[in-house]
Amino acid sequence: DAGVTQSPTHLIKTRGQQVTLRCSPKSGHDTVSWYQQALGQGPQFIFQYYEEEERQRGNFPDRFSGHQFPNYSSELNVNALLLGDSALYLCASSLEGQRCADTQYFGPGTRLTVL
Amino acid sequence: QQQVKQSPQSLIVQKGGIPIINCAYENTAFDYFPWYQQFPGKGPALLIAIRPDVSEKKEGRFTISFNKSAKQFSLHIMDSQPGDSATYFCAAVSTSGTYKYIFGTGTRLKVLA
Numbered sequence: 001d002a003g004v005t006q007s008p009t010h011l012i013k014t015r016g017q018q019v020t021l022r023c024s025p026k027s028g029h030d031t032v033s034w035y036q037q038a039l040g041q042g043p044q045f046i047f048q049y050y051e052e053e054e055r056q057r058g059n060f061p062d063r064f065s066g067h068q069f070p071n072y073s074s075e076l077n078v079n080a081l082l083l084g085d086s087a088l089y090l091c092a093s094s095l096e097g098q099r100c101a102d103t104q105y106f107g108p109g110t111r112l113t114v115l
Numbered sequence: 116q117q118q119v120k121q122s123p124q125s126l127i128v129q130k131g132g133i134p135i136i137n138c139a140y141e142n143t144a145f146d147y148f149p150w151y152q153q154f155p156g157k158g159p160a161l162l163i164a165i166r167p168d169v170s171e172k173k174e175g176r177f178t179i180s181f182n183k184s185a186k187q188f189s190l191h192i193m194d195s196q197p198g199d200s201a202t203y204f205c206a207a208v209s210t211s212g213t214y215k216y217i218f219g220t221g222t223r224l225k226v227l228a
Contacts, residue, residue: 006158104216
């Protein structure tokens with residue numbers, strides 16, 4: 001049973017560039033949430049995708065956007081990168097419609113460094 | 116009202132000790148409280164979770180105590196081992212919404228051999 005996978009593992013970009021991070025949910029899961037985790041902090045909710053639509057968003061600017069594909073995988077895009085965007089980006093998946101939908105399983109994350 | 120306050124920030128215990136990590140919340144809409152363990156460079160891994168209809172839940176060496184009236188919950192690690200050294204995060208979720216997790220700030224635990 002494959003868990004949540006994310007790619008790439010690490011990424012280095014310069015200010016102003018754009019980045020795309022990818023996530024494949026745990027087998028059987030249909031909902032994907034994205035989080036940003038700054039060093040030494042707890043994860044902060046960016047947004048959640050279900051049925052290929054963004055249905056809830058945290059306190060992040062429009063530079064952060066996403067997409068969910070018919071196979072439930074997801075992408076996180078960040079435009080006009082700032083130094084402060086350097087963080088571990090986590091993807092979490094869950095299954096809608098089940099009581100256990102409240103249980104989210106996290107991937108290993110993508111470490112983004114903005115120079 | 117969306118915050119979850121976690122303490123202590125760091126904790127050092129001897130092997131076999133019982134570290135206790137505390138979390139407090141304000142939003143009464145929260146109805147699911149998971150704990151995650153995170154090792155450096157890895158994503159958080161679910162340890163144990165509790166709903167407010169019970170006051171305690173045990174899974175192996177991990178126990179959650181929940182006080183609904185005080186809006187507080189805590190994680191106890193029995194017979195702690197050096198391999199338990201990690202950062203622990205509590206979270207709170209409102210399952211009537213879209214299950215947005217609100218995480219605490221984390222507790223860095225070190226268990227000495």
